[in-house]
Amino acid sequence: MEKPAYNTDIVRGFVIWSIIWGLVAVLVGVIVSVQMTNPEMNFPPYLTFGRLRPIHTNAGIYGWGVGTIFAMFLYMAQRLCKTSIWSPGLAKFQLWLFNATIIASAVTLLMGFTTSKEYHEMEWPIDLMIIVLWVVFAINIIMTIIKRKEEQMYISLWYMMAAIIGVAILFVVNSAAFPVSLFKSYSAYAGTNDANVHWWFAHNAVAMALTAPPLAMFYYVLPKSTGVPIYSHRLSIISFWSLIFMYLWTGAHHLLWTPVPDWIQTLAMAFSVMLIAPSWGSVINGYLSMNGQWHQMRENFLVKFLIMGITFYGLQTLQGPMQSIRTFSAFIHYTDWVPAHIHMGTMGWVSMIAFASIYYLVPRLYGKELFSIPLANLHFWLVLIGQLIWSISLWVAGVLQAGMWNAMNPDGSLTYTFMETMVEMYPYWWARTIGGLIFFIGVLVFIYNIYMTVKKSDAPSPAIVEAEGRV
Ligand code: HEM
Ligand code: HEM
Numbered sequence: 015m016e017k018p019a020y021n022t023d024i025v026r027g028f029v030i031w032s033i034i035w036g037l038v039a040v041l042v043g044v045i046v047s048v049q050m051t052n053p054e055m056n057f058p059p060y061l062t063f064g065r066l067r068p069i070h071t072n073a074g075i076y077g078w079g080v081g082t083i084f085a086m087f088l089y090m091a092q093r094l095c096k097t098s099i100w101s102p103g104l105a106k107f108q109l110w111l112f113n114a115t116i117i118a119s120a121v122t123l124l125m126g127f128t129t130s131k132e133y134h135e136m137e138w139p140i141d142l143m144i145i146v147l148w149v150v151f152a153i154n155i156i157m158t159i160i161k162r163k164e165e166q167m168y169i170s171l172w173y174m175m176a177a178i179i180g181v182a183i184l185f186v187v188n189s190a191a192f193p194v195s196l197f198k199s200y201s202a203y204a205g206t207n208d209a210n211v212h213w214w215f216a217h218n219a220v221a222m223a224l225t226a227p228p229l230a231m232f233y234y235v236l237p238k239s240t241g242v243p244i245y246s247h248r249l250s251i252i253s254f255w256s257l258i259f260m261y262l263w264t265g266a267h268h269l270l271w272t273p274v275p276d277w278i279q280t281l282a283m284a285f286s287v288m289l290i291a292p293s294w295g296s297v298i299n300g301y302l303s304m305n306g307q308w309h310q311m312r313e314n315f316l317v318k319f320l321i322m323g324i325t326f327y328g329l330q331t332l333q334g335p336m337q338s339i340r341t342f343s344a345f346i347h348y349t350d351w352v353p354a355h356i357h358m359g360t361m362g363w364v365s366m367i368a369f370a371s372i373y374y375l376v377p378r379l380y381g382k383e384l385f386s387i388p389l390a391n392l393h394f395w396l397v398l399i400g401q402l403i404w405s406i407s408l409w410v411a412g413v414l415q416a417g418m419w420n421a422m423n424p425d426g427s428l429t430y431t432f433m434e435t436m437v438e439m440y441p442y443w444w445a446r447t448i449g450g451l452i453f454f455i456g457v458l459v460f461i462y463n464i465y466m467t468v469k470k471s472d473a474p475s476p477a478i479v480e481a482e483g484r485v
Pocket of ligand 1: 074
């Protein structure tokens with residue numbers, strides 16, 4: 015069969031922009047972390063923790079995370095369907111709108127316009143931009159899948175479709191609001207209903223943006239890097255359907271001990287614990303795919319990123335269900351334990367897979383060998399050590415904080431004032447800044463390596479060009 019002419023230009027665009035937004039996210043992450051230890055580093059009204067924190071989270075999840083997802087989905091859809099992208103023009107428009115949306119979000123958040131719903135802070139005009147962006151993306155990927163030349167649908171395509179449909183439903187339902195001016199709207203839901211819908215959205219954003227897409231990439235890049243197929247396609251499909259079924263019930267685990275009806279909390283708790291099985295289905299599939307290939311952990315830097323990434327996913331999906339149990343939640347909720355959980359997920363799982371995906375893509379998009387494998391290894395160790403310092407120090411901080419909040423004198427009064435518990439956090443927050451800085455340096459090494467690969471003067475390697483069928 016003749017090799018289709020794959021479009022790589024647009025994938026390059028998304029790779030470059032996701033890296034740029036990733037750099038912004040970690041830089042602002044380091045800044046907000048310093049602002050917590052040094053409050054004098056807040057410069058009102060714009061450069062305060064309150065305004066920069068959502069810029070960090072949105073740049074991290076939507077700029078870096080979703081940017082890489084766009085790049086990889088446009089790349090994988092073409093290869094897995096053995097056909098070129100349905101509409102390159104639409105994909106170009108998508109890239110333009112993606113950047114316009116991120117910039118509009120950053121500017122309005124800096125100016126203080128916010129819905130105050132976490133991970134959905136942007137006001138309604140930006141919601142409309144996001145909806146158009148997602149529709150354009152969805153049409154292009156779904157049409158590419160419809161006109162595919164390969165009958166079998168590999169597991170990555172299932173995760174991709176789930177992410178596309180899932181995000182669309184979640185976002186539209188949670189966006190329902192009444193605009194009262196250009197930058198102010200009120201949610202269509204009230205009271206606990208609003209909280210419930212919001213956390214249904216937010217937790218499933220974790221499922222549909224921070225779980226399904228990295229799994230799609232993992233299942234694609236792992237066998238490509240090791241040269242050996244995944245252990246079981248059947249296991250991947252069973253895990254997929256059970257994951258999709260179970261996730262949608264779990265949102266209220268963010269609302270334990272609140273006025274949300276008890277049965278909803280219990281349902282969320284039960285489904286969260288059940289989620290261990292489908293999550294670990296993928297982890298085990300990943301590990302078993304390494305049968306006879308474990309030596310590649312030493313020799314192949316891509317495998318290091320992928321296997322450490324899936325390991326953090328495994329740890330994250332054990333810790334998450336634990337946090338969903340009422341008694342455990344009563345201890346750690348509102349403490350620094352929770353950001354540690356989040357950053358094992360975002361820095362350890364999502365970013366490790368994103369780094370591996372970009373390292374996989376760039377030589378193929380530009381037809382050149384990677385500039386330096388030792389630098390890629392150095393990058394791996396820096397981001398791994400940085401993330402471990404970040405998370406471990408805040409887990410310890412969280413337990414200490416919870417212990418101090420719960421400590422009581424014999425007469426029933428609290429042993430510590432809130433201020434005393436805050437002061438106790440300083441060394442851990444400093445440790446987080448150091449971990450963040452190490453991670454940030456790792457990201458700079460990564461960017462240098464990618465930049466030098468693209469800039470390398472060698473002519474494109476004929477083997478890579480041939481294998482890729484680039485245009
Ligand atoms: C150098 C690396 C990073 C540093 C120093 C950093 C720092 C921080 C800090 C200080 C906070 C505020 C925590 C609080 O409110 O108590 C935060 C929150 C957050 N960051 Fe990061 N971060 C980094 C990387 C990332 C990345 C790569 C992502 C996403 C891909 C991310 C996503 C988030 C999210 C979702 C939150 C909200 C946490 C919550 O609700 O408690 N971060 N980060
Ligand atoms: C089986 C899977 C998982 C379960 C059951 C779970 C459970 C939880 C729970 C109960 C919380 C709330 C903690 C609290 O505030 O008391 C939480 C927070 C969070 N988790 Fe997970 N988690 C899972 C996997 C993941 C993964 C893979 C990620 C990917 C990065 C992730 C990212 C987050 C984020 C961003 C939050 C913070 C929400 C906020 O701002 O309050 N989780 N998770």
